[in-house]
Amino acid sequence: MKLKRCLSLVRASLLDSLQFRGALILTFVGNLFYLLLIYYLWKAIYASSDSDIINGMTFSDTMIYLVFASALFNFMEMWIVWGIGRNIQSGQIVVDLLKPIEFRSFVFFSGCGEPIIKFVTTFLPTAIIVYFISGRAIPLGKNLIFFTISVALGMLINFYINFFVATICMYTQSIWGINIMKEVIVGLLSGASVPLAFFPETLRNIVMYLPFQAICNSPLQILLHNEYPVSEVLVILGIQLFWVLFLMIFTDLFFRVSVRRITVNGG
Amino acid sequence: MESIIELKNVSKEFKILNRHEGVKGSIKDLFSRDYKIVNAVNDISMTINKGEIVGYLGPNGAGKSTTIKMMTGVLEPSSGEILCNGVIPYKKRSENAQNIGVVFGQRSQLWWSLPVVESFKILKDIYQVPDKDYNDMMELYSSIVDMENLLHKPVRQMSLGQRTLCDILAAFIHNPAVVFLDEPTIGLDVAMKAKIRELVKTLNHEKNTTVILTTHDMGDVDALCKRIVIIDKGKMLFDNDIEHLSELFGAYRTLILSLNKKGTKCDEEHMKKLSDDVLSLLSEEFSDTSAFSLSFADDKTEILIDESKTSVVKVLNAVQKKYKIYDMHLQDISTESVIRKIYEGGI
Numbered sequence: 030m031k032l033k034r035c036l037s038l039v040r041a042s043l044l045d046s047l048q049f050r051g052a053l054i055l056t057f058v059g060n061l062f063y064l065l066l067i068y069y070l071w072k073a074i075y076a077s078s079d080s081d082i083i084n085g086m087t088f089s090d091t092m093i094y095l096v097f098a099s100a101l102f103n104f105m106e107m108w109i110v111w112g113i114g115r116n117i118q119s120g121q122i123v124v125d126l127l128k129p130i131e132f133r134s135f136v137f138f139s140g141c142g143e144p145i146i147k148f149v150t151t152f153l154p155t156a157i158i159v160y161f162i163s164g165r166a167i168p169l170g171k172n173l174i175f176f177t178i179s180v181a182l183g184m185l186i187n188f189y190i191n192f193f194v195a196t197i198c199m200y201t202q203s204i205w206g207i208n209i210m211k212e213v214i215v216g217l218l219s220g221a222s223v224p225l226a227f228f229p230e231t232l233r234n235i236v237m238y239l240p241f242q243a244i245c246n247s248p249l250q251i252l253l254h255n256e257y258p259v260s261e262v263l264v265i266l267g268i269q270l271f272w273v274l275f276l277m278i279f280t281d282l283f284f285r286v287s288v289r290r291i292t293v294n295g296g
Numbered sequence: 297m298e299s300i301i302e303l304k305n306v307s308k309e310f311k312i313l314n315r316h317e318g319v320k321g322s323i324k325d326l327f328s329r330d331y332k333i334v335n336a337v338n339d340i341s342m343t344i345n346k347g348e349i350v351g352y353l354g355p356n357g358a359g360k361s362t363t364i365k366m367m368t369g370v371l372e373p374s375s376g377e378i379l380c381n382g383v384i385p386y387k388k389r390s391e392n393a394q395n396i397g398v399v400f401g402q403r404s405q406l407w408w409s410l411p412v413v414e415s416f417k418i419l420k421d422i423y424q425v426p427d428k429d430y431n432d433m434m435e436l437y438s439s440i441v442d443m444e445n446l447l448h449k450p451v452r453q454m455s456l457g458q459r460t461l462c463d464i465l466a467a468f469i470h471n472p473a474v475v476f477l478d479e480p481t482i483g484l485d486v487a488m489k490a491k492i493r494e495l496v497k498t499l500n501h502e503k504n505t506t507v508i509l510t511t512h513d514m515g516d517v518d519a520l521c522k523r524i525v526i527i528d529k530g531k532m533l534f535d536n537d538i539e540h541l542s543e544l545f546g547a548y549r550t551l552i553l554s555l556n557k558k559g560t561k562c563d564e565e566h567m568k569k570l571s572d573d574v575l576s577l578l579s580e581e582f583s584d585t586s587a588f589s590l591s592f593a594d595d596k597t598e599i600l601i602d603e604s605k606t607s608v609v610k611v612l613n614a615v616q617k618k619y620k621i622y623d624m625h626l627q628d629i630s631t632e633s634v635i636r637k638i639y640e641g642g643i
Contacts, residue, residue: 037421041407041414048409048450124405126370129393129423289372 034130035138042142057151060103067095084226093163094224094249100155102221102245104147105184107140110211113195114204117291126288133284137188144184168255175262179248182269187244189276190215196280199287220246240272300473300506301344301367306376307530308337308362336362338530339376346473349500349507351521351538355639359530360510364476367508368398381473394423397467401479404463406451412462413447416469423470430469437465440498441491457488464492468499474506475499481513493519514632526638533638542629547603551611552596554623562595571597574615581614582606 046053075081075088086094113136116122128135160167194211198204216222218241225233225246236242247265251257314330316322337359344350354360365371366378369385369392378385385392398405406415420430437443443465446458454462460480467475477496481489497520500507509520517524517538524541526534534541542548555570556562571590574597579585587605591598599615601608608626615621 034422034424037418041410041418044414045407045409121403123365123368123370123400124398124403126389127368127393127396127398127405129390131390291370 035134038130038135038138039141039145042139043145044142046142046146053146053150056103056147060099060151060155063099064096067099068092071095084224086224086226089163089166090253091224093159093166094253095222096155096159097249097252098221098224098245100152101180101183101248102216102219104144104152105180105187105244107137107144107188107191109136109140109188110191110195110198110204110208112140113192114198114208117195117198117204118202122291132288133192133281136192140188167253170255171259172251172255172257172262175266176248176252179251179266179269182266182273183244183248185273186240186269186276187215187219189273189280190240190244192280193276193283196284196287199291215241215244218242219244220249240276243269243272298346299343300346300381301342301508302377302379303340303342303363303367304377306337306340306363306366306373306378307335308359308366308371309374310334310336335530337366337373337527340527340530340532341376342525342532342535344474344506344508346506347500347504348523349496349509349520351517351524352508352510352527353512353517353524353635354510354527356512358528360527361478363527364398364478364508364510368392368396368476394470395473397470397472397475399460399463399467399475399477399480401460401477401482404451404459406459406462406466408452409450411448411450412454412466415451415462415466419466419469425470429471433469433471436499436502440495441465457484457491460484461488461492461495464495468503468505471503472505474508477507477509477511479511480509481511481516489513489515496520514630514635517635518631526635528639538631541631541634548629549601549603549608550627550629551599551601551608552625552627553599553615553621554596555615555619555621556595557620557622560595567592567595567597574599574619577618578611578614582610 071088071091075083075091081087083091113122116125125135126132156167190211194207195204197207201207218236218239220242221244225236225242228236247269251262251265310333311331312334313325313328314332316324316328340363352360352363362371366373367380367385369380369387369389372386380392381395383392383395406412407418416434419425425433441461446454446462449458451459451462464477464480467477480496481492484492493516496507496509499505500520507520509516511517521538523536524534524538525532555574560566571592575590578588578599582588584605587602588611589600591600599611601611612621612624
């Protein structure tokens with residue numbers, strides 16, 4: 030019965046997203062432009078370098094990584110922060126708080142539709158195209174199963190980080206600055222815009238201890254390196270799981286404290 | 297009667313930053329610790345029984361919405377106790393939400409881009425309503441309002457009235473024990489207002505749902521509420537049946553008489569003399585002259601009668617002994633004018 034609630038919300042958000050097919054097409058086209066941009070950018074970077082391999086990655090390694098990273102990050106993002114921020118500002122949040130479901134779960138399941146649709150419309154086609162263009166450079170095997178689990182964990186981590194940022198809005202009543210900052214930090218440190226291999230050694234070591242790299246870097250490492258022994262993959266998944274649990278408890282406590290000081294604007 | 301909501305000495309304080317004017321002031325505010333405490337709700341106690349429709353009234357900013365938000369569990373009271381259905385709302389918000397329905401006239405809980413029937417189905421799942429109960433409820437709905445052409449319309453294409461109607465239906469879908477209606481008729485036309493009143497009345501009657509209604513439209517109050525609670529500046533001013541409301545200022549009624557034959561020249565002088573004559577006539581007849589006062593408007597003589605002291609019929613009887621009454625009209629003090637007097641500080 031509980032499951033039915035969640036599925037119903039997911040279904041609603043699927044239907045909701047499907048109403049806006051124009052937006053879906055535009056996202057797809059926008060992503061193509063982004064890929065074109067990074068293609069020429071990295072081509073220039075590699076052209077200015079003396080060797081074909083930078084930081085242990087060839088041009089095609091980098092491109093495959095980045096195309097996947099953008100496709101992955103694109104469908105993972107739930108855009109809940111703007112929505113919650115707007116609802117806090119306008120007071121509309123009352124309506125969601127008065128649902129007989131925990132607010133965080135409500136937001137999560139109501140936000141699920143878009144990722145699911147984007148997974149089918151953006152990620153899958155991109156993956157298949159890259160697979161053939163790159164001359165089947167992506168290994169297919171048990172890594173796909175681990176990759177799927179890792180993506181799910183990464184999505185949860187990203188969701189909790191977003192939820193944390195959205196909760197801050199209860200104090201600031203404004204979300205713009207904080208969310209821009211979050212997007213830059215997550216975009217960079219998750220490995221979604223630059224492979225972590227390109228980071229300076231110290232920064233990379235620090236980043237490995239932060240939750241952000243577990244969003245995008247972890248699943249991609251698992252996907253692109255089928256040669257990793259299972260034990261190493263399990264360590265990556267274990268770190269992700271740690272962050273999921275940590276953030277789950279942390280955001281729950283933070284929200285509980287914050288919601289008590291909510292003022293609910295308007296009327 | 298069985299009580300369903302209980303408030304005991306409930307208060308709510310907000311801490312608000314004292315803001316300054318202009319750019320300079322705004323910059324100063326960034327570092328200011330100059331807060332003031334606002335008592336939005338101040339020591340309110342009431343008990344609401346099952347199946348009642350209570351009008352919760354007060355001028356803008358009186359603390360109505362704050363009280364409702366505390367009863368629904370969104371806000372935590374600064375002091376005092378609230379029990380809704382035996383549950384402390386803010387401690388168990390989700391559990392409490394299962395037993396209540398809420399409509400905010402200015403907000404919608406429906407899924408914006410979906411046909412409204414989808415919203416109903418989602419709500420059915422969220423509130424875990426059994427199929428049978430849901431179908432029964434739908435049947436009841438279609439017997440009260442004509443929903444057929446609304447059900448498949450996306451909410452964003454609806455008029456405000458249609459949307460509000462659907463929002464009210466949505467709030468009742470899980471057959472909650474209490475429904476809070478916060479200004480449900482705001483901005484609606486008269487026909488839609490009447491429809492919504494009828495709907496609320498029928499649902500309250502059929503399902504014995506307790507309804508707590510805040511509104512600024514006295515038409516809503518007259519049509520729906522037996523009992524009203526009035527608050528202002530966070531303090532409770534009145535909590536009683538609506539019949540008692542007019543007695544708050546004495547039981548006044550106005551008797552309006554035309555004592556002039558058609559075609560008589562009714563200038564001010566004439567009317568003034570006439571009402572003086574009537575007054576002296578009444579003074580002879582009644583010992584207690586404070587029971588009535590006279591005024592005139594156009595060609596009509598108006599007698600304001602305090603019914604706790606004398607009756608309208610007696611006054612009428614006294615007047616018609618000497619004058620021919622061509623037309624008469626009896627006016628009750630309207631709920632609206634009483635409420636206005638209260639808001640303006642007449643109490």
